[in-house]
Amino acid sequence: MTESNTPINKMDDLQFRRSIYADPSSLDEDIIAAQDADPAKKQLAHDLRLFDEKLKQAMNVPVPDDLCDKLLLRQTLASHQQEKRKSRVHLALAASVAIIAGLVVNYLQFSSTYTNLGDYALAHVYHEDFHNDDSNRVNLTTLNNKMTTFNASFTDSLGELISADYCRFDGMKSLHLVFQGLTDTVAVFVIPKEDHLTFTDKFSDSKLQGESIGFKDTDIIVVADKNESIASWQRNIKDKISWSNN
Amino acid sequence: MKIFGKKKSTAQVLTIEPSKNSGSMATKQVRYEALVKALHSDLYRYAYWLTHDKQVSEDLVQETFLRAWRALDSLKDEKAAKSWLITILRRENARRFERKRFDMSEYEEETVMDTQSTSTEQVIENQWLRDKIAQLPPEYSEPLVLQVLGGYSGDDIANMLNLNKNTVMTRLFRARNQLKDALEKEPEKMKFFHEL
Numbered sequence: 001m002t003e004s005n006t007p008i009n010k011m012d013d014l015q016f017r018r019s020i021y022a023d024p025s026s027l028d029e030d031i032i033a034a035q036d037a038d039p040a041k042k043q044l045a046h047d048l049r050l051f052d053e054k055l056k057q058a059m060n061v062p063v064p065d066d067l068c069d070k071l072l073l074r075q076t077l078a079s080h081q082q083e084k085r086k087s088r089v090h091l092a093l094a095a096s097v098a099i100i101a102g103l104v105v106n107y108l109q110f111s112s113t114y115t116n117l118g119d120y121a122l123a124h125v126y127h128e129d130f131h132n133d134d135s136n137r138v139n140l141t142t143l144n145n146k147m148t149t150f151n152a153s154f155t156d157s158l159g160e161l162i163s164a165d166y167c168r169f170d171g172m173k174s175l176h177l178v179f180q181g182l183t184d185t186v187a188v189f190v191i192p193k194e195d196h197l198t199f200t201d202k203f204s205d206s207k208l209q210g211e212s213i214g215f216k217d218t219d220i221i222v223v224a225d226k227n228e229s230i231a232s233w234q235r236n237i238k239d240k241i242s243w244s245n246n
Numbered sequence: 247m248k249i250f251g252k253k254k255s256t257a258q259v260l261t262i263e264p265s266k267n268s269g270s271m272a273t274k275q276v277r278y279e280a281l282v283k284a285l286h287s288d289l290y291r292y293a294y295w296l297t298h299d300k301q302v303s304e305d306l307v308q309e310t311f312l313r314a315w316r317a318l319d320s321l322k323d324e325k326a327a328k329s330w331l332i333t334i335l336r337r338e339n340a341r342r343f344e345r346k347r348f349d350m351s352e353y354e355e356e357t358v359m360d361t362q363s364t365s366t367e368q369v370i371e372n373q374w375l376r377d378k379i380a381q382l383p384p385e386y387s388e389p390l391v392l393q394v395l396g397g398y399s400g401d402d403i404a405n406m407l408n409l410n411k412n413t414v415m416t417r418l419f420r421a422r423n424q425l426k427d428a429l430e431k432e433p434e435k436m437k438f439f440h441e442l
Contacts, residue, residue: 021422022415058375059395063287071282071311
């Protein structure tokens with residue numbers, strides 16, 4: 001044995017010791033070669049591997065039997081909660097949509113889409129799906145009963161009255177009278193005066209024409225087709241209406 | 247004796263490799279259940295050696311798997327499932343430390359019990375070794391548990407613990423060295439280890 005080998009061997013011992021302690025099952029070629037060359041090293045490696053077996057055995061602490069079930073249950077509950085949260089969100093969304101829909105309907109129904117009496121009166125007449133197949137005619141007494149709402153009455157019949165119904169005239173409670181005219185029906189609206197609709201004296205479109213007369217608290221609008229003389233209707237109304245409070 | 251079944255676990259998990267539509271709820275459920283069944287023991291033992299407390303370990307494992315469930319879609323490589331779970335568990339443990347730094351109980355020896363069917367001598371020996379492992383500084387015991395129990399290489403451990411490999415190897419050396427020293431200080435214990 002040469003002297004120069006000794007320090008290298010000593011360093012190898014130390015290195016080997018460090019390496020084998022760090023990883024007794026090392027498959028590193030140098031480590032395996034060192035073990036093959038030196039029975040003491042082989043023994044140390046063997047002892048350490050046995051020791052590792054002991055360690056492993058000691059580290060294998062018992063696992064609670066029910067842990068697996070607990071984990072699966074907990075997850076099931078958690079995702080159930082998640083689903084519930086999701087459906088709550090959906091419910092909240094649905095509720096919001098319903099509320100908004102309600103507001104929109106309310107707005108459309110009661111808000112002033114039209115800015116003047118004439119436009120609204122025309123729209124109302126067009127909208128009215130009126131069936132003139134009803135043979136019952138409204139008599140003057142019935143009409144005047146309804147007119148009491150507006151503190152007014154008619155002294156005489158204005159013509160053949162097909163229907164007299166309260167309706168919503170742009171959100172206001174009004175009386176909608178339908179008379180038989182020359183060629184078609186004539187609509188007469190009795191409406192309370194309102195600020196939000198601009199009073200329009202005369203109005204018309206391609207089919208219909210109309211005229212409003214303003215009384216003290218009430219406007220009366222006549223809408224009819226172009227064959228009708230609105231002016232004579234207006235005169236007729238003016239002559240026959242009487243106000244109970246003026 | 248229970249064998250720490252790394253290879254078996256991995257194989258089991260591999261059979262439920264995600265299909266093309268890994269997003270579907272049913273597939274996710276199946277993957278999750280397989281993960282729990284294959285890896286909950288490993289995770290629990292790892293948590294135990296991290297915390298030395300059975301109840302805390304159970305809580306940690308529960309929290310870990312719950313987080314794993316939420317993030318399951320991000321687990322692409324089933325082979326990496328165990329180290330992925332260990333990473334989550336370590337993070338959860340760190341959180342726990344931040345939360346209750348003050349009411350952390352001391353290491354309680356009575357919580358370490360052995361109910362495994364081993365001989366009386368082995369019971370005593372295991373008990374003694376568990377105490378010694380528990381007394382190691384955590385920076386030594388953690389890589390040791392990962393190596394001995396988890397079967398991870400020095401490189402794997404370095405990755406998981408965010409350390410360089412030399413540091414890991416040094417800590418592993420010191421961990422075993424300290425355990426051996428402890429063994430040599432109690433000559434009557436030496437008997438057990440040399441008889442075998």
